[in-house]
Amino acid sequence: MPATRFHGWLVAATAAIVLLVRLGGPALWDDDEPKNAACSLAMLDSHDWVVPTFNGRLRVEKPPLVNWIQVAGFTLCGRNETGARLGSALLTVGTCLLTWLIGTTLLGPAVGLLGGLAMATCVWTAVGGRAATPDAPLLFFTTLAAYLFVRGSGIRAGAGGGVPTLSLWPAVGIGFACGAATLAKGPIGLVLPLLTFLAFTAWRRQSCREVGWMAAISGIRPFTIVLVATVVAAPWYAWVTLRTDGEWLRGFLFVHNIGRFASTMEGHSGSILYYPTVVAVGLFPWSIVLAAMLAHAACILRAPAADGRREPLQLLTCWVVVWIGGFSCAGTKLPGYVWPAYPALAIATGLFLANWANGRAVFPWPHLPERFRKLRLSIADDADPLTGLVMRVAWSILAATGLALAIGLPIAAHRLAPGCEWLGVLGLIPLAAAGLAWRSQSAGMRPRALAFLAIAACLLVTLMASVAAESFSRAQGPRTLVATLGEHASECDWACLWNVPPSLVFYTGAQIKKLDTADDVAAHLRRHPRSRVVIDSRQESLVTASLPPGCGVLSRVPTLAEHDFLLLGRLPVHDTQPEHDTPLAFAD
Numbered sequence: 318m319p320a321t322r323f324h325g326w327l328v329a330a331t332a333a334i335v336l337l338v339r340l341g342g343p344a345l346w347d348d349d350e351p352k353n354a355a356c357s358l359a360m361l362d363s364h365d366w367v368v369p370t371f372n373g374r375l376r377v378e379k380p381p382l383v384n385w386i387q388v389a390g391f392t393l394c395g396r397n398e399t400g401a402r403l404g405s406a407l408l409t410v411g412t413c414l415l416t417w418l419i420g421t422t423l424l425g426p427a428v429g430l431l432g433g434l435a436m437a438t439c440v441w442t443a444v445g446g447r448a449a450t451p452d453a454p455l456l457f458f459t460t461l462a463a464y465l466f467v468r469g470s471g472i473r474a475g476a477g478g479g480v481p482t483l484s485l486w487p488a489v490g491i492g493f494a495c496g497a498a499t500l501a502k503g504p505i506g507l508v509l510p511l512l513t514f515l516a517f518t519a520w521r522r523q524s525c526r527e528v529g530w531m532a533a534i535s536g537i538r539p540f541t542i543v544l545v546a547t548v549v550a551a552p553w554y555a556w557v558t559l560r561t562d563g564e565w566l567r568g569f570l571f572v573h574n575i576g577r578f579a580s581t582m583e584g585h586s587g588s589i590l591y592y593p594t595v596v597a598v599g600l601f602p603w604s605i606v607l608a609a610m611l612a613h614a615a616c617i618l619r620a621p622a623a624d625g626r627r628e629p630l631q632l633l634t635c636w637v638v639v640w641i642g643g644f645s646c647a648g649t650k651l652p653g654y655v656w657p658a659y660p661a662l663a664i665a666t667g668l669f670l671a672n673w674a675n676g677r678a679v680f681p682w683p684h685l686p687e688r689f690r691k692l693r694l695s696i697a698d699d700a701d702p703l704t705g706l707v708m709r710v711a712w713s714i715l716a717a718t719g720l721a722l723a724i725g726l727p728i729a730a731h732r733l734a735p736g737c738e739w740l741g742v743l744g745l746i747p748l749a750a751a752g753l754a755w756r757s758q759s760a761g762m763r764p765r766a767l768a769f770l771a772i773a774a775c776l777l778v779t780l781m782a783s784v785a786a787e788s789f790s791r792a793q794g795p796r797t798l799v800a801t802l803g804e805h806a807s808e809c810d811w812a813c814l815w816n817v818p819p820s821l822v823f824y825t826g827a828q829i830k831k832l833d834t835a836d837d838v839a840a841h842l843r844r845h846p847r848s849r850v851v852i853d854s855r856q857e858s859l860v861t862a863s864l865p866p867g868c869g870v871l872s873r874v875p876t877l878a879e880h881d882f883l884l885l886g887r888l889p890v891h892d893t894q895p896e897h898d899t900p901l902a903f904a905d
Contacts, residue, residue: 321426325417328433331775332413335437336406336446339783341399344790344797344820350449351820353379354401357387358823367553368560372817373828375561377568381553382500383451396826398449405453409446412453412660413437415460420664422467423629424474427674431667431767436660438774441599443782445656451502452653458498459657462510463636465490470537472632474625480521480533481514488538492545499550503574507546509639509657511539516635521628577649587650592641595652596662601718602747602774603666605711609704610662610669613678626668636661674763678704708758708766712751715770719747730788733877737788746777793875795821798851798882801872809847814838814856818882821851835863838885842868846887854881 345351356371360381369376369384386404394400416436421429436442445452469487483491491510498506514537522533558566576582597604617626618634640658644650672678723744730737750773757766790796795818799806812830813821814837822829832838832850842848843865852860854873861869864885871884 321421321429324421324426324430324433325414328413328417328430328437329410331434331771332410332437332442332446334775335443335779335782336409338779339787340402340406340447341394341397342783342787343398344794345398345401345449345823346786346790346820348819350401351818351823352376353383353451354387354449355819355823357384357391357401358396358826360384361388361391367556368565371819372822375565375568377565378573379451380500380503380569381557382454382497383449386454387449401449401823402447405448405450406446408453408457409442410437412446412457412460413442415457415464416660416663419460419464419467419660420667422464423472423632423664424626424668425671427671428664428667431670431771432660432664433667434771434774435600435603435666436663438771438778439600439603439659439663440778440781441652441656441659443778444599445653447782450653452656454501455498455506456657456659458494458501459506459510460660462491462494462498463513463660465494466514466537467632472628474629480525480528480536481518482536483538485538485541488541489545492542493549495542496546496549499546500553503569507543507550509643511542512643513632513636513639515539516639517632520631520635578647580648582649585649585651589645591650592645592655595655596641596658599652599656600659600662600666602715602750602770602777603663605714605718606666606669606707609707609711610666613669613672614665630665630668633661633665637665670767673704673708674767705758709755712755712758712766715747715754715773716751719744719749719751723748726785733793733875734789734791737785740785740788743777743780743785746773746780749773789877793877794818795824795851795882797874798872798884799824801874801884802849804847809849810841810845812838812841812848812850814850814852814860818851835860839863839865839868842885842887848886850885852883852885854883857883860885 345354352371356369356376359370360366363370366381366385366388369379369381383404386408387401390403391400394403413433413436417429417433419429420432445456465487466481466483469483469491470481472481491514495507495510498510500506515534518533518537522528522530525533554566597607600607614630614634617624617630620627637658641655644654647654669678721744723741726743727738727741730740734740750769753769754766757763757769799821802809806825807827809825809827811821811825811827812832814832814835817829817831829851830841832841838850838852838860841850849871850860853876857870867887867890868885869888871886871888873881873883875881
C-alpha cells in the first residue's frame with residue numbers, strides 16, 4: 318500500500334476513534350444541541366422539510382442543512398443522542414481527511430499526515446465534531462471548498478508561484494460547496510471562503526506585477542462561484558421566505574447575522590484576545606507548539622520566494638486571518654465560530670513539526686547569546702539549540718497540563734459527579750507522553766517523539782469527550798429528570814416556569830408550555846393528573862407555597878450550574894390494605 322494511502326487510512330481511523338466512541342453516551346448539552354435535535358424531530362414528524370420549528374414556534378436561528386442531516390441520523394439510529402450526532406461526526410471525519418489531502422498536496426506526505434492527525438485529535442474537534450450543531454457541516458463544506466481551490470489552482474510546494482487560476486469545473490465545485498455551507502449556517506459559508514481566495518490572489522499578485530488586478534481576480538472565477546452557490550442555496554431561502562411571509566428571513570439576517578456581528582448577544586462577548594485563547598485551548602495538545610509554529614511560519618513568509626513552502630503558507634495565512642480576524646471584529650463571540658480555521662492551523666502545525674523532525678525548523682537568528690551555545694551541550698540532538706529548547710518547553714507544557722488534569726478532574730468530579738474522582742488518571746496520559754517524548758528527543762528519535770504526542774492526543778481527547786463527558790452528564794439535567802418518571806414522557810402535559818430548557822423539549826418529545834407566574838403553575842397542575850411542571854431550585858420558594866393539595870416535588874436532579882431542576886406533579890399515594898397490594902393512585 319502506498320505510504321500516502323496508508324496515511325489517509327490512519328487519519329480516518331484516528332478521527333473515527335475520537336468521534337464515534339460512545340457518541341451517544343453523554344446527554345445533549347448546552348442549548349444548541351437539543352434545539353437542533355428537537356427541530357429535526359419536528360421536521361421528521363410533520364414531513365415539512367422547509368420551515369424549521371422548535372417547541373411549536375418558528376425557529377429563525379439556523380438554516381435547515383443540519384436538520385436534514387439529523388433526520389437521516391434519526392432514521393438510521395433512532396430518536397436518540399447517537400442519531401442527533403452521527404451526521405456531525407461523519408462529516409468531521411471527512412474534514413480530517415480533507416485536511417490530510419490539503420496538507421499532502423500543498424507541502425508533502427509528512428505534513429499532510431501530521432496536519433490530519435492534529436485536526437483529528439485536537440480538543441475542539443472532539444467537542445464540535447461530536448455536537449449536534451451546524452458547525453460540523455459548515456466546517457466540512459468550507460474545507461471542501463479550500464481543497465477544490467488547492468487542487469484546481471495547482472498550488473504546490475516548490476511549484477514556482479504565480480497568480481492562481483481556476484478552470485470552470487473546480488469553480489463549479491467550489492460554488493456547490495459554498496452553497497451547501499450557506500445552507501448550513503448562512504452567508505458566511507460563501508463570503509469568508511471567497512474572501513480567503515481573493516486575499517490569497519491579491520497577495521500572489523504582489524509578486525506578479527505584470528498581471529493586472531482584474532485579470533488576477535477574474536482568474537479564480539468569483540462570479541461563477543457566487544452563481545453556483547446561489548443556485549444551490551437560493552431555492553430554499555426563497556421557499557421559506559414565502560412560507561413564513563418573510564418572518565424567517567428577517568429574523569435570521571437582521572437578528573442572528575447582522576445583529577450578532579454588530580452587538581453582543583446572550584452575553585457572548587470577548588476582547589481581541591478571545592480567539593487566540595480559544596485556539597490555544599481548542600488546538601490542544603498540539604497547541605503546545607502554537608507560538609513556535611507561528612514564529613516558524615513568519616520566518617518562512619519572510620524568506621526569499623525560492624523557498625517552496627512560502628506560497629502554501631500564504632494560502633494558510635489568508636485562511637486563518639479571514640476567519641479569526643473576521644469574527645474578532647464581531648460583537649458576539651463563541652468558540653465554534655472560528656473552527657473552520659482549524660484545518661489551516663493544523664497543517665501549519667504539521668509543517669513545523671515535520672520540519673523539526675527533519676531538521677529544517679531552524680529559526681533564523683544567527684547571533685545567539687553565549688548561554689544558548691552552552692545550552693547546546695545539554696540538547697546535543699538538535700542541530701539548532703533554540704529549536705531544541707522550544708520543543709523541551711513544549712513537552713514541559715504538556716506535562717504541566719497533565720498534572721493540572723490529574724488534580725483538577727477529581728475536584729470537579731467530587732462536586733459534579735461524585736464517585737467519578739478516578740477520572741484524574743486521565744492526566745497521566747499527557748504526563749507519560751511528555752516524558753517519553755523528552756527521552757525520544759534526547760535519543761535523537763524525533764519522529765518517535767511526535768508519535769507519542771499523536772497517541773496521547775488520541776487517547777486523551779477520546780476519553781475526555783466520551784467517558785468523562787458521560788460521567789458528568791449521567792445524573793444531571795433534563796435527560797435524568799425525564800428518566801425518573803417511570804412513564805412515557807410524551808403522554809404528560811408539560812410546562813416550565815419562565816424558561817423552557819431546550820433539552821427538555823427533546824427528551825420529552827412533547828410541546829412544553831411556558832408559564833409566567835406561580836399561579837399559572839398551580840392552575841396547570843390542577844388541570845390533569847399527568848400535568849408536569851419543571852422549575853429550577855431558585856424558583857422553589859416562589860412556587861411551593863401556592864401548590865395545590867396533593868402536589869409537590871416528584872424528583873430533583875442537579876445541573877452543571879449552581880441550581881437544580883425540580884419536577885412538580887401530583888404526588889402518588891398508596892391505599893394500604895393488608896390482604897392485597899393496591900395500584901398506584903393520584904391524590905386529588
